[in-house]
Amino acid sequence: GESVGLHLPTLSVQEGDNSIINCAYSNSASDYFIWYKQESGKGPQFIIDIRSNMDKRQGQRVTVLLNKTVKHLSLQIAATQPGDSAVYFCAEKLTGGGNKLTFGTGTQLKVEL
């Protein structure tokens, strides 16, 4: 999950296993959500997005699940690979908020060989 503070929550998985990264978003008025992957020293890279009128969306090896009842977002990565090691951020956008995103604090994913 995500938390405030200097120490990122860390998820360690074995190569080939599935990973699930969780995010509790803050505002029930948010209507658009994005997952980003950030490797050390680089900018965030778009992974997948979902609108609030959906509860699931699939991409290549990734699935995002949205539970609006409990304001929870998750990213599932199938068959996790060493190249998936990075920090993952969820971001939300408020309805009518232009295209401004509010980011969570991130989760460090470590893939063990």
Add this chain to the structure above:
Amino acid sequence: DGGITQSPKYLFRKEGQNVTLSCEQNLNHDAMYWYRQDPGQGLRLIYYSQIVNDFQKGDIAEGYSVSREKKESFPLTVTSAQKNPTAFYLCASSGGPYNSPLHFGNGTRLTVT
């Protein structure tokens, strides 16, 4: 190929000096953004611009200034009034007016001593 270019990658300044970070995009995107990232934390919005010659303050605009004279360029000035300027600065752009992902550059790491 298309993308967002931030320069320089590393920047060092003495306290009390203003410094300008460059951000150029060739994606023909209307909207551009500046975010700040501190160690182990998420991204915080400094300024954004949805169209040329217009920009708005984000959540942490104090001590920063921007200009948007050209569609492809959105420079950020970190002034001496910014109390904690040392950080990783990320520029982003988005092509759609609503519910479209932000595309990020690879950042500028600013160190002020």
